[in-house]
Amino acid sequence: MATRWFGAPVQRIEDPRLLRGRGTYVDDIDLPEMLHAAVLRSTHARARILSIDTSAARALPGVHLVLTASNLGQVLEPSPLLVPHHALTQPRTQLPLALDEVHYVGEAVAFVVADNRYIAEDALDLIDVEYDPLPVVHSLETAAAEDAPLVHADVPGNVAAHLVQVVGDPDAVFASAAHVLHETLLMDRGAAMPMECRGVLARWDAHEGLLTCWISTQGPIPIRNGLAAIFHLPEHKVRVIAPDVGGGFGTKIMMFYPEEILVPFAAIHLGRPVKWIEDRREHFISANQERSQLHEVEYAFDDQGILMAVRDKFLHDTGAYTPYGIIVPIITACTLPGPYRLKNYYSEFKVLYTNKVPVSPYRGAGRPHAVFVMERIMDRIAKELNIDRAEVRSRNFISPDEFPWDVGLVYQDGGPTKYDSGNYQAGLDKLKALLDYDNFPAMQADARKQGRYLGLGIGCYVEGTGIGPYEGAQVRVESDGRVFASTGVTTQGQAHFTTFAQIVADQLGVDPKDVLVTTGDTHAFYWGVGTYASRAATIAGSAMYLAAVKVREKAKQVAADLFEASPDDIELADGKVFVKDAPHRALTLGQVAISANPLRYAYGENARKLMSMNLAGPRPGPALSQERGAPGLEASEFYSPPHGSFASGVHGAIIEVDPKTGMVTFHKYAAVHDCGRVINPIVVEGQVHGGVAQGIGGAFFERLVYDEEGQLINASFMDYLLPTAAEIPPIEVDHVETPSPLNPLGVKGAGEAGVIPVPALFASAIDNALSQFGLRVREMPLHPRRLYELLQESKG
């Protein structure tokens, strides 16, 4: 059927509330008798805890509870490992409070609950911890060294995991290739930095035996399941709600953070609601980080620039624990082949522990690293053979008629890395047009004459999205005609309240404004996983669609009975249901909902009007026949993809480098992306814009700097530089659309796309700007001082 809302740039339904400051983020919730918590965090990256004296803190007026590990009883156990994997032979997860040893600066050591946060922080100052510092593993190099100190005493060599994957016969190809090159490529730590820090509010209702938690999280359902297990409660007696969340970007899909266990524990213990709101300094040292990998890559290519084999060995820094398994490096390994025909590929990675904040996915989740490596390879091949960079890529692209394309690796979902559809050349063509690529050399040459150094960089990527295992949705029409839709995924700004409403509105013939979407409340929808990995629109959206289709079919069935017509002749439009060609004799959707519930009574305007209409009575037999199914206009459906779908894109930028200072400005940024069919184009573009900005931040402004004691030395917004509106250029977006054959909507994920190719294209642009000096960027993020140094090295 023709869709009115799918693909339309519908303005967001959630905006008026947020614009008025009427959002409800965790810290906005005030409960009677609520107390406030603060966490004492380790000041050492690695140390034995000799003693903790909490007596002065306990005695402070206004303090209700001080916890250390020894107070936690059964709850003192390592938090669940989220994604086990056979290669993760030495997983380690964190205790809610450190017991004998601390493993990173920021690790939770004690927990205070007081009348307000001010007093709670006063109490932290009174807690006396005696540490016995131990040698610190402050970097990947340190972790990998021969006689490295051990982050965990029982993990030899600091190796948490070791995984080798082989496609084809790379050894044979390397042996006979015309050209073989080798280099070391580095990407260093960064973090998502959502504007809202983390937060947990818990309330224990002893009468109902119900634990309710409001958490700034991307995954309330797994948290619900975990809390039920930890506190020995039935799952339906734990309700976890993700209210409005001020940005997640992966940081908040991590679970369990210790506070997610400590706050409910305290609430149950005290019999009063307890709220913990993370502050920004804590966020820097306890909210998960990512991005740190070191790659040694070898690649073989022929005289035409065809990439024939890649051997990539890398180290992945997981920080002090592996709460999220080894998802990120797996994704790196699987993303590296990109849009290219790579049939011989050796991938090996080791995941190493370091005494730093633990690592779990941050937007991109391993893909920026892979794209950095592969796109550096492409640029190098181009340079070696004196072929245009875009041309080299074109020669290596998988072509549109080669899908599905099996990369030959196992993806993060355990399924094959199998590209479902794509048209990479079309993307590159559009990008070249946006940047006026063919005329750039002339522009560049003119600028050089004026002593200015312009550079153009490009980056291509293929992005696995839309993985399972599944999501579900429920759609229900109530008797007043309003439509309610709920799902287990969450929302941190991706406009689910609008996009899901669009999907449902199309099926039910209503305005999206009349569809009230609930996300992230375990009492509103029981089953599901969460919002991450660019999957919510694809998986939950597909479930929404399937549920809405079911409700539509049911509405047609009920109306068909009432109008004594065939369901095929029933239409839904403008909130009404009618026999086609007879719209004057319509029922409202609410009236159909009432009719679908065979009670003797109903309330409201709709019910009264219904009774006065001359419609067919009920048929003989059971009121709820086998074919009628459940009462009401309601359906729950689940969607489980066969495997992930693969979005793609090409980005490019024109930058200017000041070689005297190493400063860089962006003149132009263009992004062409393909996420299959698009539910709401302004939402997708907004996601791309935001990702690009984080990518630019991660390429040139943001870097987490740890010293040799494992101290993060730039733990504030003054020193960790998030780009502002003055640093981010205007971003032009264009689209290619290769629908996914894997789901009913034909969509692919788009949430992470913006950030993925930015480090790669930035390096490409700098090389291009400074080509006369033979500079080759091999590390990200860069910053002016480092760029200046690299330039001097190239010159001298």
Next chain:
Amino acid sequence: MQEQEEETPVFTEECTISVTVNGHRYEQRVPVRLLLSDFLRHEIHHTGTHIGCEHGVCGCCTVLLNGEAVRSCLMFAVQADGMVVTTIEGMAGTNSHLHPIQQAFQEKHGLQCGFCTPGIIMSVHAMLHENPNPSDDEIRHELSGNICRCTGYQNIVEAVRLAAERLREHHTEVQ
């Protein structure tokens, strides 16, 4: 403060303050160290002003103090005694239509998670009052005191441009 003018002021840890917020006068006894941001959010329950950093960089906590945009996390509530504060809750009119700035943000998709949005709107309000016809560069420069992690600023700039245009039109009409 309720010290009389003749008395020598003394050090205290609590004060009674009187602050006008969005046209409504609030009188409250507060600890002197209570930040203005916390006063607004938790004493008088205006939770639209958000806290992103508490060290004056992110701009989420921006409110108007006597008409000027300030970071409420860098002020104590006692310092706002006798002053007029405007928060995001005061932007929509009494008929609760969106303010033209808010309306422009809706139309241009200038927000995603909404957390930085109130601070940005207050800053934009102050900015356009001072400079009703800003160029894109000026908009970006003036916005650099507010960090957004979701939008990449693109649509925010467009929203400000549209808001500026509408406010200028309205101003011309009124005249």
Next chain:
Amino acid sequence: MKPPRFQYCAPRILDEALTLLDQNGDDTKVLAGGQSFVPLLNMRLAAPAYIVDINHISELNYIEHEDGYLAIGATVRQRQVERSALVQEKHPLLVEAVKHIGHMQIRNRGTIVGSIAHADPGAELPALLTCLNGEVLVQSSRGERVIKAEEFFTGYLSTALEPGEMLTEVRFPLIASQAGWAFIEFSRRSGDYALVGAAAVLTPTADNRCMSAYIAYLGIAGAPMRGRAVEDALAGTMLDESTLDAAAEAARTLVSDDMSDVHATAEYRRVLTAELTKRLLKAAWERRRH
């Protein structure tokens, strides 16, 4: 990040403030704009037992044109100076420097005198004051004294203020009408503390040579650094390319070895300082009237 406990007082008269400052010696801090101070309190990097809020002392809210300088009182906001018709007319260099301070939300509360008293090596106004050979008025219950800029800034976040003393006024000398001036800084983002920056005032002779040069840098040492070596390199010259190169080289020597932090090493600061110097001098010389 909530501040620790403290006792607070907000006098309305200067004499009362000075008395209060005396009461508890160096466990008392003055609060004016708070834009530098409150973050330190929130991070609990500062924990004074007593805070004297001077924002209500109306007698300190003045911008006055005195003989050869602008006198600015301790409660004047940076934004006031930015918008002041008097300052725009009499001292556009001061306006230019103030515009580089943070963002407008900071300048709406931050004070001119507060920035001077805080003495951050990356701040604009201490460097400007040093460039202009300005001075500050310091008062206590024991009396008052005037301190020249170069004696006032003693090091990283350190000044010549004694316990019980308060900065009540800063004096920015005016510059000659024919002098060219410039204020430039290199920073990572719009509104950041500068990596390095400088102010320059160059006065030409009748035959278009450099008669006098006043240059001061921020971000290259713990205190603002007067660039005498650079000034000497310019004296009597016409600021041709080779002179500017020499000036840039001289500027490099001014950068202190211990100016390395997460944003820049001392060596990189030297690189920036050299480049900054050339741009600064060109811009200032361009503005001269001859």
